[in-house]
Amino acid sequence: MRQRYVFLDRDDTLIVDKQYLRDPAGIEFTPRALEGLQRLRAAGYGLILITNQSGIGRGLLTEDDLTAIHARLRDLLARQGLALDAIYYCPHHPQDGCNCRKPATGMLEQACRDFEVDIAQSAMIGDSEADIKMGRAFGLTTIQLRLDDSRPNHGADYLATDLAEAADWLLNRPR
Ligand SMILES: [Mg+2]
Numbered sequence: 001m002r003q004r005y006v007f008l009d010r011d012d013t014l015i016v017d018k019q020y021l022r023d024p025a026g027i028e029f030t031p032r033a034l035e036g037l038q039r040l041r042a043a044g045y046g047l048i049l050i051t052n053q054s055g056i057g058r059g060l061l062t063e064d065d066l067t068a069i070h071a072r073l074r075d076l077l078a079r080q081g082l083a084l085d086a087i088y089y090c091p092h093h094p095q096d097g098c099n100c101r102k103p104a105t106g107m108l109e110q111a112c113r114d115f116e117v118d119i120a121q122s123a124m125i126g127d128s129e130a131d132i133k134m135g136r137a138f139g140l141t142t143i144q145l146r147l148d149d150s151r152p153n154h155g156a157d158y159l160a161t162d163l164a165e166a167a168d169w170l171l172n173r174p175r
Pocket residue numbers: 009010011012013126127128
């Protein structure tokens with residue numbers, strides 16, 4: 001049976017963007033991120049992380065570094081009783097021309113092969129234009145997380161200041 005998922009960007013959505021984070025100790029959740037994930041889980045959404053990590057293609061961190069970061073991320077979430085169903089990342093350099101770097105939809109396509117996704121009932125939450133473009137191209141509801149007002153508006157279905165607000169809108173919107 002198909003299920004609802006929320007696809008989440010990582011940097012400046014789930015955790016604070018530290019610019020090519022390499023040290024697992026540098027993980028810092030964005031405001032009310034855990035609260036938002038709790039609400040989505042309680043409402044029955046699956047949670048899948050979709051993240052561009054070109055720092056690998058640029059030689060700024062290794063795949064092992066990223067594995068360690070995501071292991072700690074999962075550990076920190078587990079302490080709150082939370083889990084991600086999957087983490088997909090694009091390790092490529094922007095000039096590699098891959099089909100997975102957002103706004104390309106390769107990671108979403110892979111997620112749909114691995115999980116029974118009800119696309120019409122699922123959503124993409126992210127801070128960047130690439131997140132919103134990818135989500136829209138795939139037919140997902142889109143929510144732009146804008147941690148401060150200085151960021152541009154990318155024309156998502158909804159603008160939220162944090163993940164808890166994004167979750168509230170998603171759970172309460174008319175259908
Ligand atoms: Mg981001």
